[in-house]
Amino acid sequence: MPEGPEIRLAADRVQAALAGREIETIEFAFEHLQPFADRLRGRTVNCVDTRGKAMLTRIDGGWTIYSHNQLYGRWYVCARGRTPNTGRQLRLAIHNDRHSALLYSASEIDVLRDDRLHEHPFLARLGPDLLSENPSVSELVERLQSQPFRGRQLAALLLDQGFVAGLGNYLRAEILTLAKLHPMRRPRDCSKAQLRHLAQQIIRLTRRSYRTRGIVNPPSLVARLKAAGYTRREQYRFNTYGRDGEHCHFCDGTIEQAQIGGRKMYFCPTCQPGD
Ligand SMILES: [Zn+2]
Numbered sequence: 001m002p003e004g005p006e007i008r009l010a011a012d013r014v015q016a017a018l019a020g021r022e023i024e025t026i027e028f029a030f031e032h033l034q035p036f037a038d039r040l041r042g043r044t045v046n047c048v049d050t051r052g053k054a055m056l057t058r059i060d061g062g063w064t065i066y067s068h069n070q071l072y073g074r075w076y077v078c079a080r081g082r083t084p085n086t087g088r089q090l091r092l093a094i095h096n097d098r099h100s101a102l103l104y105s106a107s108e109i110d111v112l113r114d115d116r117l118h119e120h121p122f123l124a125r126l127g128p129d130l131l132s133e134n135p136s137v138s139e140l141v142e143r144l145q146s147q148p149f150r151g152r153q154l155a156a157l158l159l160d161q162g163f164v165a166g167l168g169n170y171l172r173a174e175i176l177t178l179a180k181l182h183p184m185r186r187p188r189d190c191s192k193a194q195l196r197h198l199a200q201q202i203i204r205l206t207r208r209s210y211r212t213r214g215i216v217n218p219p220s221l222v223a224r225l226k227a228a229g230y231t232r233r234e235q236y237r238f239n240t241y242g243r244d245g246e247h248c249h250f251c252d253g254t255i256e257q258a259q260i261g262g263r264k265m266y267f268c269p270t271c272q273p274g275d
Contacts, residue, residue, distance in 0.1 A: 001071070004166020005210035007050050008131040010075050015048035017077040017099035018057070027093040028109070036111040039063070045094070049132045051123055052165030057094070064117060066110040067092065073106030130166040130206040140164065140199035144187040155183035155260045158202075166206055173241040173266045174216045175201045177250070182272045183258070183265050216241075221249055240266045 002010075026040050040059060049056040055075075057065040067073070073091075076084045078100045083090075088104035103109070110120070117123055127143065128135040135143075143149055149163055157163050158172040167175070176183055179198040187195060209216050215237040217225070225236040234242075239249045244257035244266055253270030 001168055002053070002069075003168030003171055003209075004050070004052065004129070004131055004206055005171075005214065007053055007055065007069075007166070008210050009213065011048045011050045011055050013077050014055070014057070014075050014101045017101050018045040018094060018096060019047050021045060021096040021098070023059070023094055023096060025093075025095045027090075029089065029091045030109060033109065033111055040065075040111070045096075049129075050166075051129050051132065052126050052161045054122060054126075056117070058114075062114045064112050064114055065092070066108075066112055066117075066120060066123070067103055067106050068108040068122065069106050070108065073108075074104050076102045076104065078102065125162050127160075127162050127164040130164055130203065131210055135164065135203070137196060137199045137203065140202060141192070141195045144190075144195050144199065150188040151186055153184050153186055153260075154181055154198075155265050157187070159261075159263075164202065167202070169263060170216065170238060170241040171205055171209065174238060175205050177240045177248075177268055177271055178205065180271055182274050183260060183267055184274070217249070225249070240268060242266065 022042060022044050023040055026037050028034050028037060040063060043063065044060040046058040046060060049058060054066060054068045057067070059065065074088065078084060080095055080098055080100050082100065083102065086104060090102060090104055091106050092103040092109055094101045112120060128139070143163060149157055154176060155172065158167050158175065175198070179194070179201045181190065181194065181198060190198070205216055215222060215233070217237060217239055222236050230236045240255055243255045246255050248255055248268040248271060251268065251270045253268045255266055255268050258265050258267070
């Protein structure tokens with residue numbers, strides 16, 4: 001399941017193909033959206049934003065195309081008029097003079113006025129997006145200390161897109177390890193310094209994963225692991241996620257796995273003591 005950094009990278013590809021260019025034709029597979037094709041033709045795409053796992057294609061004149069890939073949706077960018085070799089169902093096609101951006105298999109697509117975006121049921125409940133809205137450390141600390149979130153276990157809170165948008169299972173595990181916090185801790189059990197450190201790791205690791213296309217370990221550690229003969233990306237990109245039974249790179253501990261809320265949670269009991 002893609003997390004914020006993977007969604008942002010997909011949005012970058014679509015943005016590079018569409019931004020600053022006029023839409024020559026646009027096709028919607030869903031009948032109720034087809035009337036919008038005429039209204040959007042000839043308008044310029046401004047940018048492509050992300051809100052958690054949703055993508056917002058911003059179009060001149062106050063229009064936004066909302067799309068959510070769920071599990072199967074996938075964007076392809078091709079030279080104008082070409083189509084990828086896929087058995088998927090085409091749901092949305094945006095063509096300009098050079099490129100075609102094609103969205104396959106996604107079932108959640110909508111065309112919205114910018115001033116009504118906040119009313120959209122998915123967008124309305126999202127926290128700030130870590131890669132499009134760039135919340136600050138102090139804003140995140142304030143959220144961690146606020147009534148709806150301060151009593152929640154960190155393992156569940158970090159996956160809640162209403163807290164911040166863009167974290168998933170691998171980022172959650174690595175953030176909590178580097179923040180040295182046990183997954184069952186709650187913000188209200190943490191000192192202000194711990195919350196600041198946690199907020200810094202949330203921002204830093206999400207941006208790093210975006211920049212490095214999914215390598216979450218600190219660059220100095222990655223260099224050391226590669227020098228020590230780790231050759232496969234799976235071996236050096238994470239410290240904790242998917243590495244239960246393996247040696248922690250930050251201490252002498254062994255990574256453990258626990259089922260929390262039906263999902264696998266990985267942590268280092270030495271770096272992240274229970275109390
Ligand atoms: Zn450790």
